[in-house]
Amino acid sequence: MKIAIGADHGGYPLKQDLIPFLSAEGHEIIDLGAHSFDPSDDYPDFAGAVARAVAAGGTERGILVCGSGVGASVAANKFPGVRASVCHDTFSAHQGVEDDDMNVLCLGARIIGTELAREITGRFISARFSGLERHQRRVGKVKGFERDFAK
Secondary structure (H helix, E strand, O other): OEEEEEEOOOOHHHHHHHHHHHHHOOOEEEEOOOOOOOOOOOHHHHHHHHHHHHHOOOOOEEEEEEOOOHHHHHHHOOOOOOOEEEOOOHHHHHHHHHHHOOOEEEEEOOOOOHHHHHHHHHHHHHOOOOOOHHHHHHHHHHHHHHHHHHO
């Protein structure tokens, strides 16, 4: 799977751990920064880069890492076609994809450790949207919000 990944200074060390983990699993990783630790960088810059890649169809999924995961999630969800959520447990990571067609995972590096982040990421990547009618209907309503606000 082709996956875009990005992080600000709060998530940079965890992002650097996740890249080889995902690559070893056979995924193509597009690293959209930060490319070095910079305490003055801003999470919206990286959230925007990952969200644009996912929204444009350049990558199938995205992963964002910041201090809490919240800022990255808020910023990424401003992009049409992006369904991003903070997940700090494995159930939410796969259920978000299966039921809600989540395509961007947001992680808080100051909240969870490396091993749990790997487990969550693995569940997110391996999950597939169920396509069940009730889930299609619900995701369709969310997409309707995007169309309404685009007018």
